[in-house]
Amino acid sequence: MNQKEIFVAQFDSIPAQFPIQGEARAAIHNGIDFPTTRDEKWKYTRVNSILESSFQSVESTLENVDSFKLDATWSYLVFVNGKFNQTISDDMPDGVSMTSLAACNGDVKKEMLSKLGSLIDFKKEAFPSLNTGYFEDGAFIKVRKNTKIEQNICILSITDGQGQAVNARNLIHVESGAEVKFVHQFEGLDNENSFTNSVCEIFVDENAHADYYLIESEGANTKAITNTNISQKRDSNFTIVTITKSGQLVRNNINMAITEPGCESNMMGIYFTDGNQHVDNQTYADHQDHGCNSNELYKGVMADRSTGVFNGKIMVHQAAQQTNAFQSNQNILLSDKATINTKPELEIYADDVKCSHGCTIGQLDEEAMFYLQSRGLGKEAAHRLLVQAFAQDVIDTIKIDSLRQSVEQFIESKFE
Amino acid sequence: MAYTEAELAEELKSKKYEFGFVSNFESDKAPKGLNEDIIRLISAKKNEPEWLLEYRLNALKVWQDMKEPKWAHIHYPPIDFQDLHYYSAPKTKKKLNSLDELDPELKSMYDKLGISTEEQKRLTGVAVDVVVDSVSVETSFKEKLGELGIIFCSFSEAVQNHPDLIKKYMGSVVPTNDNFYAALNAAVFTDGSFCYIPKGVRCPMELSTYFRINDAQTGQFERTLVVADSGSYVSYLEGCTAPMRDENQLHAAVVELIAMDDAEIKYSTVQNWYPGNEEGKGGIYNFVTKRGLCEGANSKISWTQVETGSAITWKYPSCILKGDNSIGEFYSVAVTNNYQQADTGTKMLHIGRNTKSTIISKGISAGKSNNSYRGLVKILPKAHNARNFSQCDSLLLGSECGAHTFPYIEAQNSSAKVEHEATTSKIGEDQIFYCLQRGIDEEKAVSLIVNGYAKEVLNKLPMEFAIEAQKLLSISLEGSVG
Numbered sequence: 001m002n003q004k005e006i007f008v009a010q011f012d013s014i015p016a017q018f019p020i021q022g023e024a025r026a027a028i029h030n031g032i033d034f035p036t037t038r039d040e041k042w043k044y045t046r047v048n049s050i051l052e053s054s055f056q057s058v059e060s061t062l063e064n065v066d067s068f069k070l071d072a073t074w075s076y077l078v079f080v081n082g083k084f085n086q087t088i089s090d091d092m093p094d095g096v097s098m099t100s101l102a103a104c105n106g107d108v109k110k111e112m113l114s115k116l117g118s119l120i121d122f123k124k125e126a127f128p129s130l131n132t133g134y135f136e137d138g139a140f141i142k143v144r145k146n147t148k149i150e151q152n153i154c155i156l157s158i159t160d161g162q163g164q165a166v167n168a169r170n171l172i173h174v175e176s177g178a179e180v181k182f183v184h185q186f187e188g189l190d191n192e193n194s195f196t197n198s199v200c201e202i203f204v205d206e207n208a209h210a211d212y213y214l215i216e217s218e219g220a221n222t223k224a225i226t227n228t229n230i231s232q233k234r235d236s237n238f239t240i241v242t243i244t245k246s247g248q249l250v251r252n253n254i255n256m257a258i259t260e261p262g263c264e265s266n267m268m269g270i271y272f273t274d275g276n277q278h279v280d281n282q283t284y285a286d287h288q289d290h291g292c293n294s295n296e297l298y299k300g301v302m303a304d305r306s307t308g309v310f311n312g313k314i315m316v317h318q319a320a321q322q323t324n325a326f327q328s329n330q331n332i333l334l335s336d337k338a339t340i341n342t343k344p345e346l347e348i349y350a351d352d353v354k355c356s357h358g359c360t361i362g363q364l365d366e367e368a369m370f371y372l373q374s375r376g377l378g379k380e381a382a383h384r385l386l387v388q389a390f391a392q393d394v395i396d397t398i399k400i401d402s403l404r405q406s407v408e409q410f411i412e413s414k415f416e
Numbered sequence: 417m418a419y420t421e422a423e424l425a426e427e428l429k430s431k432k433y434e435f436g437f438v439s440n441f442e443s444d445k446a447p448k449g450l451n452e453d454i455i456r457l458i459s460a461k462k463n464e465p466e467w468l469l470e471y472r473l474n475a476l477k478v479w480q481d482m483k484e485p486k487w488a489h490i491h492y493p494p495i496d497f498q499d500l501h502y503y504s505a506p507k508t509k510k511k512l513n514s515l516d517e518l519d520p521e522l523k524s525m526y527d528k529l530g531i532s533t534e535e536q537k538r539l540t541g542v543a544v545d546v547v548v549d550s551v552s553v554e555t556s557f558k559e560k561l562g563e564l565g566i567i568f569c570s571f572s573e574a575v576q577n578h579p580d581l582i583k584k585y586m587g588s589v590v591p592t593n594d595n596f597y598a599a600l601n602a603a604v605f606t607d608g609s610f611c612y613i614p615k616g617v618r619c620p621m622e623l624s625t626y627f628r629i630n631d632a633q634t635g636q637f638e639r640t641l642v643v644a645d646s647g648s649y650v651s652y653l654e655g656c657t658a659p660m661r662d663e664n665q666l667h668a669a670v671v672e673l674i675a676m677d678d679a680e681i682k683y684s685t686v687q688n689w690y691p692g693n694e695e696g697k698g699g700i701y702n703f704v705t706k707r708g709l710c711e712g713a714n715s716k717i718s719w720t721q722v723e724t725g726s727a728i729t730w731k732y733p734s735c736i737l738k739g740d741n742s743i744g745e746f747y748s749v750a751v752t753n754n755y756q757q758a759d760t761g762t763k764m765l766h767i768g769r770n771t772k773s774t775i776i777s778k779g780i781s782a783g784k785s786n787n788s789y790r791g792l793v794k795i796l797p798k799a800h801n802a803r804n805f806s807q808c809d810s811l812l813l814g815s816e817c818g819a820h821t822f823p824y825i826e827a828q829n830s831s832a833k834v835e836h837e838a839t840t841s842k843i844g845e846d847q848i849f850y851c852l853q854r855g856i857d858e859e860k861a862v863s864l865i866v867n868g869y870a871k872e873v874l875n876k877l878p879m880e881f882a883i884e885a886q887k888l889l890s891i892s893l894e895g896s897v898g
Contacts, residue, residue, distance in 0.1 A: 040487065318815065333830035336797060344836065346821040347489075351812035351842045361795075361827045361834040 004034055007051045011134040011165070017102060020117050024133035027123040034126040044309040044341040045251055045280045050223050053193055057081075058161030063088065065156060068187045070215070071402035074152040081159060082166040083137045095147035096180070101138040101169060112140045115171055119201040119229035119257070127225050131167045131199040138169035143208075146177035152400055154183040159194045159222065168198040172212075176205040176233075181400060182212045186226075188219030188247075196224040204236045206260075211239045211399055218247035220275075227253045234260035241398055242269040244279050245410055251280040258320075261291040268397045269298040270407070272414055273306035273338075280309035285327075287320035296327040299394050301387055301414075302338035313345040314355055321350050327357040332364060332390060364390075384415040446503035452476065455603060458503045462572050462606070465579060475592045475602035482596045488759040489788040489820055490728050492701065495666060502604040502637070561619075567612040568623055571639050574610035581612055585643055589672040589709045589736070597668040597703040597730075601637045605670065608639035613648035613679070622878050624653040638669040644679035646712060651682040651878055665690075667726075668703045677712030677739065682720070684877050685733075689725035696755025696784075699727025706733035710742035710768075718745040719762065720876045727756060732790065734763035737771035737799075744773040747873040752785030752817070761791035761822075766802035766832070775806035778870050781817035788820040795832040802829060808838040811869055 001009070008028055016022050034051055035042035060080045065088055069076065075090040077098060084100035092098045104112045122132040139155055157168050174180055186196060196218060204210050218224050224247045232238055244250050256265050271279040285294045300308040314325045331340045344357040364386045372382035391411050398404040446457055455476055459469040484495075561568050567578060575582050592602040613619055644650050654671075667689070673681050683706075692699025702725075708717035719733040735744030746762035764773035773793065781787040789808045810819030821838045843865050851861035874882060 321815070331827070333827060333832070336828075336830050338830065339826070339828045341824070341826045343822070343824050344838070345823070346810075346838060346840055347818070348810070348812070348820060348840050349816075349818040351815045351817070353812075354839075354841055356837070356839040357821070358838070359823070359825055359834070359836040361825065361832055363830060363833070 003051055005029075007034075008130070010055050011130070011167075014134050014136060016133070018113060018116070020113070020122075021133050021135075024117075024122045024129045028126065028129045028133055032124065032126045032129055041282065041311070044307070045249070045278065047225075049249060050195055050225075053195065053223075054163065055165035055195060056161075056163045058164050060158075060160040062158065062160050062189070065158060068156060068158065068185070070154075070183070070185065070406045071152070071400075073402075074154040074183065077139050077141075077153070077155050079137065079139070079155065079157045079168065081161065081164055082135065082157075082168055084139070092141075092153070093149055093151035095144040095149055095178070096153065097142045097144070099140045101140055101171070102136065104140060108140070112171060115173065115201065115203065117201075119203075119231050119255075120199055120227060127197055128199050128227050131169060131197050131227070135167040135169035135199075138171065140171045141173070143172075143174045143178040143180045143210075145175040147179075149178070149180040152181050152183060154185055156185050156187065157196070157198070158187045158189060159196060159219065160189045161194070162192040163194060165195040166197065168196060170198075170200040172200065172202045172210075174202070174204050174208040174210045177207045178205075179209040180211075182210070183215060183400070183403060184212065185215040185217065186224065187217050188222045192219075192221050194219060194222045196222060196226070198224070198226040200226070200228045202228065202230045202238075204230065204232045204238050206234045207236060208233075209237045211241075213398065213400070213403060214240065214242045214252070215245065215403075216243065216247055216250060216252075217245045218250065220246055220248060222247050223249040225251045225253075227255070229255045229257070230265075231257045231259055232263045232265060235262035237264045239266040239268070239397065241394070242267075242281065243407055243410070244269070244271040244273075244281075247277070247279070249278045252282065254281075254283045255286065256284065256294070257286045257288065258292045258294065259288050261289045263292040265292070265294040266397065267294070267296045267298075268394045270391050270394050270411075271298075271300045271308055272391075272411065273300070273308055274303040274414070275306060276304070277306040278309075279307070281311070283312045285312075285314045285325060287314070287316045287323045287325060289319055290321045290323065292320065293324045294326070297394055297397075298329045299391055300329075300331045300340065301334060301390070302331065302340055303334040305335070305337040307339045307341070309340075310342040311345070312343075312357070313347065314357065316346075316348040316350050316353055316355060318349045321352040323350065323353040323355065325353070325355045329357075329359045330390070331361045332387070333361065380415065384412065387411065387415075445501050448501055449498045450476070450500070450502055450604065454502050458604060458606060461503065462575070464572075464575060467583065468575060471587070471592075472603050475599050478593045479596065479599035479603055482593075482599055484596050488730055488790070489786065489822070490730065490757040490759050492728055492757075495701065497600070500666060503606055564617050564620070565614040566617060566619055567610065569610055571605070571608040571610050571641070574641075578610070578612070581643065582610065582641070585641055585672070585674055586639075587672075589674060589707045590670050590705050595705060598670055598705040601639060601668050601670045601705070605637045605639040608641070608669070610640075611642045611650065611652065613644045613650045615645045616647040617645075618648065619650040622651045622653050624655070636665075636667050636669070640669070640671040642672070642681055642683070643674045644676060644681050644715075646677040646679060648676075649680045651684070653684050653878065655686040655688075666701045666703070669705070671704070671706040671733075673708035673717055675708065675710050675712060675715035675717050675742075678714045679712060680716040680718075681708065682718045682878070683708070683733070685719075685721040685723075686877075687721065687723045687725050687729070690727075691725050691756045692727040692754065694754050696727070699756070700725065701728045702726040702731060703728075704731040706731065707736065708734065708744070709736045710739050710744065710771075712742070713739040713768070714741045715739050716743040716745075718743075718747075718876070720747045720873065721749070721760075722873070722877070723748065723750040723758060723760060726758075729756075729758040729760050731760045732762055734765070735773060736765045736767065737773065737802075738767045740768040741770045742768055743771070746773075746775045746777070747876045748777045749780070749870045749873045750778070750787055751780045752782070752787045754783040754785060756783075756785040758786070759788040759790055761789045761808075763792040764794070764804060766793075766795045766799035766804070769798070769800045770802070771799055772803045773805075775804070775808070776872055777806075777808040778873055779808070779810040779819055780813065780866070780870070781810065781819050782813040784816045786818040786820065788822060789838070790822040792824040792826070793834055793836070794824075795827040795829050795834065797828045799829050800831050802832045804832075804834045806836040808836075809869070810838070810840040811866070812840065812842050
């Protein structure tokens with residue numbers, strides 16, 4: 001058996017619940033290889049450390065998850081080691097229905113299966129395929145037509161135990177005209193050498209308005225790969241903000257398919273790395289139809305021996321005239337051992353468009369440092385203030401106050 | 417009648433290649449195919465020393481183990497490398513002392529190109545080393561340059577007369593195993609130019625080589641080596657036009673530049689090879705490896721290119737900024753029309769301290785063409801205070817063309833400052849409106865905007881070349897420029 005087979009065999013004891021899982025398993029056993037740095041999309045990220053790990057299934061005894069909650073007023077859906085825990089989860093607010101994937105039946109199951117895997121190419125890409133083949137549970141969330149949900153919904157995915165591998169799978173359908181905000185939070189507990197492999201498919205229908213905040217507070221030695229694939233319909237508005245707080249190796253893939261006219265899409269992100277962390281953000285804004293706007297802003301601060309990677313791609317198809325697509329990636333290197341690799345790409349086949357991307361790598365402004373120090377701030381404090389200011393325009397896009405404050409605190413905590 | 421963008425696009429579609437003609441002089445050709453015997457034949461024909469033959473044979477082995485690169489954003493039918501002639505030379509083998517001895521047919525070819533050598537000699541003071549199908553047949557101003565100790569000759573001459581320099585520098589910037597096409601070139605290169613500027617000498621004139629691909633089905637494999645010793649300066653011009661032919665022709669050149677302490681090399685290219693017809697048939701495949709090494713402190717290498725021709729352009733003139741305080745520059749205008757495909761850009765490798773690089777790339781796509789910028793800026797851990805600024809703009813004329821940007825930026829030093837900007841747009845209605853408002857008609861407005869768009873790069877060309885460049889740009893963009 002080669003490395004891939006040994007790695008995948010660790011999951012084979014998980015029973016397949018849906019036909020799609022069989023297809024995905026066949027695909028991964030028979031064809032797809034895990035990416036290497038020779039694959040253009042994985043040029044800067046090695047996944048060997050994941051493939052060489054051995055995993056075990058740990059029974060969690062976790063009964064109280066309050067300490068993980070960023071804001072106790074949200075409605076929580078708690079998944080521990082990939083399985084839904086109903087007893088410590090909250091009821092969904094009016095207008096939102098949630099069924100765990102494993103518990104789906106009847107028409108809901110039919111609907112779920114028609115959507116599951118339709119936004120992600122699980123027969124070509126190894127990690128989505130692994131996820132599709134071996135996920136045990138997940139949430140299927142539906143937000144009812146024309147309802148405005150005031151209550152924030154949080155999917156809390158907790159990995160508890162050493163060497164635990166979790167294939168987290170979620171499906172979100174925001175029906176036309178609905179308005180909703182999601183927080184998807186990954187937490188780790190005692191996770192020496194754990195692995196999170198998440199796939200989330202989000203359908204945003206006509207005129208819907210959805211925000212999705214991906215908060216990654218994985219264990220310090222956890223490797224995490226997340227795939228968030230979105231499909232937007234006419235005149236919808238979708239915002240995704242990715243905040244990577246911790247995790248040894250984190251790779252976020254965001255694929256935004258803008259399929260109909262009049263959409264607005266925002267992709268924002270902050271990564272603040274230290275130690276020997278490696279954080280890789282890949283975004284893809286796929287403009288398939290005309291008159292859509294997309295906006296992208298990623299900011300990174302790299303300290304110690306850490307590495308940041310950003311690869312953003314804007315694709316404008318020939319039909320996507322009158323597209324406005326903007327992308328910006330800004331980075332600060334705080335150490336000579338830190339690295340940033342960034343690749344902002346444009347691929348454009350339509351002429352009546354305004355597209356731009358910008359990318360900077362630099363340091364904190366010396367003059368600003370001097371200004372603050374001359375006014376009595378210590379070097380540390382001045383430093384912190386400037387980094388906060390640097391991150392602020394991404395933080396400002398977070399529309400949930402309590403979440404915004406927690407991200408601000410996180411930035412501050414990096415200087416303690 | 418007002419001139420609209422739609423009309424400009426229409427004109428671009430139908431604009432014919434003006435320099436398409438074929439000179440009929442007999443060629444001395446090697447049989448088709450590539451193997452050790454062919455290499456030995458080329459080497460023997462050129463009367464080369466043993467070490468160079470070894471070098472070629474080694475390169476052939478390396479090349480045979482390599483795979484054709486597929487990562488570029490270009491599509492073309494597979495090339496049968498065994499179906500090409502790897503050597504062809506004009507029959508005139510005799511060394512010429514004066515222009516009168518020149519083949520009249522060859523001479524008329526120069527006249528059509530507007531670079532009649534005597535004119536050049538008399539009026540512009542440019543030394544022209546004309547390369548026709550791989551063999552250098554004519555070199556001028558050699559004596560004048562010789563007085564200053566400047567060596568400017570064909571590559572094969574340099575192999576005979578300055579073997580030490582060639583041995584020392586050939587392959588030092590672009591090693592044989594660098595890439596598929598560089599290896600191919602190292603195995604089969606037939607001729608090219610060699611230039612050496614001694615210490616402290618400022619070359620008094622622009623050195624220029626005209627390349628032409630003339631014989632159908634001959635790949636042209638040029639090799640250029642420019643060495644600027646400490647404190648010297650040279651401006652080198654390379655210009656290309658090729659006659660109209662139906663079959664695709666392969667071109668895989670290698671250009672190596674080396675700048676020692678305080679030396680400066682300015683390398684300018686105007687490329688206008690046959691781009692293929694309106695259906696995308698024919699045209700040159702241009703796979704070039706160009707790289708400059710800023711070996712010494714305070715050295716500077718500057719690439720300027722105007723790319724209007726070739727069916728496929730695969731070209732990344734790069735700078736290795738090894739010396740402290742060295743500077744690398746890349747200025748490019750790439751125009752694609754009909755079914756042309758260009759994947760071009762640069763690599764800036766910052767190794768030394770306080771190294772600086774500037775990248776200005778302007779792409780103009782029309783018809784059904786695709787124009788890509790692909791570049792790498794890499795700041796290595798020891799490159800303190802490295803500075804880079806990149807700007808890549810694309811202008812789209814017509815709704816069926818594509819403009820793409822693939823910049824790679826890798827920084828490993830916390831004192832590095834890197835900026836990258838890219839925009840893609842068409843000529844804005846507000847821009848046209850602004851001009852109209854001020855009494856500039858639409859035709860002039862379009863011309864003004866396109867001209868202004870490329871000006872930043874055109875301005876970097878030496879005077880002698882700027883005119884030629886504008887002339888060539890106008891082939892693709894007549895009606896909007898000039």
